[in-house]
Amino acid sequence: EDxxxxxxxxxxxxxxxxxxxxxxxxxxxxxxxxxxxQEKKAPTFLFMLTSSGIEKKSxxxxxxxxxxxxxSILNITATQTGDSAVYLCAVELQGxxxxxxxxxxxxxxxx
Amino acid sequence: EPEVTQTxxxxxxxxxxxxxxxxxxxxxxxxxxxxxxxxxxxxEFLVSFYNNEISEKSEIFDDQFSVERPDGSNxxxxxxxxxxxxxxMYFCASSLGGNTIYFGEGSWLTVV
Numbered sequence: 516e517d518x519x520x521x522x523x524x525x526x527x528x529x530x531x532x533x534x535x536x537x538x539x540x541x542x543x544x545x546x547x548x549x550x551x552x553q554e555k556k557a558p559t560f561l562f563m564l565t566s567s568g569i570e571k572k573s574x575x576x577x578x579x580x581x582x583x584x585x586x587s588i589l590n591i592t593a594t595q596t597g598d599s600a601v602y603l604c605a606v607e608l609q610g611x612x613x614x615x616x617x618x619x620x621x622x623x624x625x626x
Numbered sequence: 627e628p629e630v631t632q633t634x635x636x637x638x639x640x641x642x643x644x645x646x647x648x649x650x651x652x653x654x655x656x657x658x659x660x661x662x663x664x665x666x667x668x669x670e671f672l673v674s675f676y677n678n679e680i681s682e683k684s685e686i687f688d689d690q691f692s693v694e695r696p697d698g699s700n701x702x703x704x705x706x707x708x709x710x711x712x713x714x715m716y717f718c719a720s721s722l723g724g725n726t727i728y729f730g731e732g733s734w735l736t737v738v
Contacts, residue, residue: 549726557630557717557731558669603669607727612657612674612681614727619668 517542521604521617529625532594536620538604539586546609548580548587553601553619561589561602594624628652630730632718638736639708647703647733649718658701659719659727660693662686669717675701676723708737 522537540548547565551558562571564580564587571578575594580587591598601621605614631650639645651658660672673683675693692704701720705712715734721727 551729556715557729560726560728563726605669612676613659613671613684614661614669615671616669 517606517608517615519604519606519615519617521602521620523620524618525621525623527623527625528594530594530596532624533590533592534594534622536589536591536602536604536622537586538588538617540604540606540615541585542606542608542615544609544611545582546607549605549607549614550578550587550589551603551605553603554599558603591622596624596626598622599624630718630720630728632716632730632733634733635731636734636736638738641710641737642707645705645708645712645735647705647716647718647735649701649703649730650699651701651718651720652728653699655720655722655728657681657721657723657727658693658695659721660703661717661719661729662714663717663732664711664714672703672716705735708735710737713737 519540547563549563550561562578567582575592578589601619603619604617633648658675661669663669671684673687674681690706694702713736715732717732718730719727
């Protein structure tokens with residue numbers, strides 16, 4: 516069974532801290548890994564990763580994929596209260612038009 | 627920026643009633659999806675749709691569910707006879723194919 520596991524499930528930090536969110540996967544036919552931010556309703560796209568070892572960066576957020584060890588991390592530096600959200604990791608399967616989601620990491624940034 | 631739009635944002639329905647959730651995917655996208663998220667649980671895949679037919683569906687997507695693209699813009703999910711356990715947030719999504727999947731704001735369905 517295809518599986519995506521995120522850790523931690525919940526994280527509370529102070530504004531300005533750096534956080535690292537983890538995503539590991541066991542799937543039959545990997546195509547890409549995606550990170551989404553879910554604040555109230557719609558998951559909003561952050562990153563799509565297909566190649567190992569190449570860091571993707573957007574402002575204070577960055578992410579990298581390790582296809583050998585089957586995991587990805589999402590880093591957020593200098594966190595702000597607006598970063599508070601559930602961060603979702605999802606794996607897209609080759610030859611199947613669907614995403615398999617992890618359970619999400621609920622990140623809370625306290626002022 | 628183009629976005630996926632969904633209606634209604636919230637619907638309350640009696641058990642056994644039929645429900646239709648509507649979506650307008652991003653205009654040049656080719657692949658359309660429905661996902662659902664039961665409160666406190668993972669986002670789960672329901673169905674994908676390409677070239678006017680279902681390309682993949684999950685075990686959740688049983689005979690009570692159907693999808694349709696009645697015209698060039700709308701993509702609908704019908705639940706024929708709702709059950710209490712169908713209460714969830716239903717997300718429509720679309721993609722060009724091989725690219726990022728973009729999600730709508732969701733339709734929150736409450737079955738009472």
